[in-house]
Amino acid sequence: MLGIECVGTVAASTDPLLPEGTTVAAVMGELGREFDGGYAEYALVPNPLLMPITTTLPSEVLAPLPETYLTAQGALDTLAATHGRLLIRRGTSSVGPAAASIAAAHGVEIAATTRQPAKADALRAAGVDHVLLDPGGSLAASVHALWPGGPDHVLDLVGASTVVDSLGLVRRGGTVCVAGSLSGWVIPDLEPIAMIPSGTKLTPFHSDTVQGSTAALQRVVREVEAGGYRPNVDRVFGLADIAETHRHRENDRATGKLVVLP
Numbered sequence: 001m002l003g004i005e006c007v008g009t010v011a012a013s014t015d016p017l018l019p020e021g022t023t024v025a026a027v028m029g030e031l032g033r034e035f036d037g038g039y040a041e042y043a044l045v046p047n048p049l050l051m052p053i054t055t056t057l058p059s060e061v062l063a064p065l066p067e068t069y070l071t072a073q074g075a076l077d078t079l080a081a082t083h084g085r086l087l088i089r090r091g092t093s094s095v096g097p098a099a100a101s102i103a104a105a106h107g108v109e110i111a112a113t114t115r116q117p118a119k120a121d122a123l124r125a126a127g128v129d130h131v132l133l134d135p136g137g138s139l140a141a142s143v144h145a146l147w148p149g150g151p152d153h154v155l156d157l158v159g160a161s162t163v164v165d166s167l168g169l170v171r172r173g174g175t176v177c178v179a180g181s182l183s184g185w186v187i188p189d190l191e192p193i194a195m196i197p198s199g200t201k202l203t204p205f206h207s208d209t210v211q212g213s214t215a216a217l218q219r220v221v222r223e224v225e226a227g228g229y230r231p232n233v234d235r236v237f238g239l240a241d242i243a244e245t246h247r248h249r250e251n252d253r254a255t256g257k258l259v260v261l262p
Contacts, residue, residue, distance in 0.1 A: 004031055005067040006038025006045070007059060015047045024050045027066040028211040041239060041262040051214040055221045060236045062221070064094075064257030068232065069220040070210035072098035075155055075179040078205045081108055084152035087143060088112040089166060090134070090182060092119045093157045094257055097126035097232040104128075105228055111146060113139065122255040126230060143169050150174065160184040163202070164195050172199050179205040232256040 005027040010020050018024065026049045031037040036044065055062060072095050079086075086103050088096050091112025100110050104127025111130040112123050120131040132142045144150065150171035156162055157180030164187070166176045196202055210216070223229040234256035237245040245258055 002032055003037025003039035003043075004028065004033070005063075006031075006043050007053075007062045007066065008043070010050075011042065013047075015050075018047065018050055018052060023053050023055060023062075025053055025062070025066045025217060026050055027070060028208050039260075048212055051212060051217050053214070053218060053221055055225065057221060057225060057231075059261060060233060060259050061224065061231045063259045063261075064231055064233055065220055065224065066217055067207070068094050068098040068257065069102070069229070070213055070216055071095050071179060071205070071207045072102055073216060073220070074207065074210050075099065075177050075205040076102055078179075078203055079153040079155065079175050079177045081153040081155070082106045083108060085109045085147055086111070086153045086155065087139075087151040087166075087169065088128075088155045088157065089139075089162055090114075090157040090180065091123050091126075091128060091131075092116070092255060093180060093182065094232075095157055095180065096155075097123065097230065097256060099155055100126040100128045101229045101232070105223070111143070111151065116252070119255050126232065138165050139169060140165070153177070155179060158182050160187045163187055164190075167196055167200060167202060170200060172197060173201075175201040175203060177203050177205050179207070234258055236261060238262075 007025045010018055010022045026045045029049045081103055086108050088099055092114045103110050110128045111132055112128040113132045113134040115134045123131050130146055150169055152174045154166045154170045154176040156166045156178045159181040161183035170176055224231055234254040236259045239262050
């Protein structure tokens with residue numbers, strides 16, 4: 001979503017707790033939807049959305065952290081994925097590598113899917129143990145060849161078109177968390193009793209809940225500064241090169257976040 005997050009320094013403020021020069025980040029809260037967001041040289045953001053951050057990271061490293069890492073952390077917390085086996089569907093989406101980095105730091109065994117073999121190395125660099133090629137249909141054969149009993153947790157970043165398949169992949173009693181909607185918002189003909197195995201849990205993670213999560217973002221920043229998490233930057237563009245930024249993304253060449261600096 002264009003403008004859904006931004007980082008920078010306060011140029012003017014109405015909040016005495018956020019004086020000029022403060023390093024801040026903002027994400028969600030209808031940023032870039034209900035009002036203009038970070039897709040500009042300057043952003044006018046409601047004070048409650050601003051998260052003051054103390055950091056030595058340069059802007060191009062700090063910029064890709066808020067949306068991806070806060071969403072990834074929230075989804076993994078929802079799954080309680082601090083142990084066991086985790087499957088990330090569409091691991092090369094922006095949230096996927098962040099989730100892999102966090103889970104790997106906890107010692108979780110991770111499998112992640114991609115449609116492009118060329119992106120496998122990027123997934124491994126993010127902490128993924130097993131890279132699975134997504135055939136565009138069911139993953140049952142490849143996942144159960146790896147884990148006959150299924151993963152303990154599935155982080156589904158594709159959404160509507162894959163949720164039912166994910167429910168069939170996870171071990172009985174495991175959890176599927178939908179935290180992405182790359183295939184749309186509505187699951188057609190969903191029949192909960194028939195499609196959700198007994199004991200298996202299906203939950204969403206709403207990324208709007210991460211807005212204003214200053215303490216959580218500060219922890220992420222410290223982990224990146226210490227080398228524990230990777231910022232997952234694919235390329236950095238200048239605002240004057242914005243057309244090339246869009247071409248790069250539309251051609252599906254990116255293996256991480258695209259950062260635009262003024």
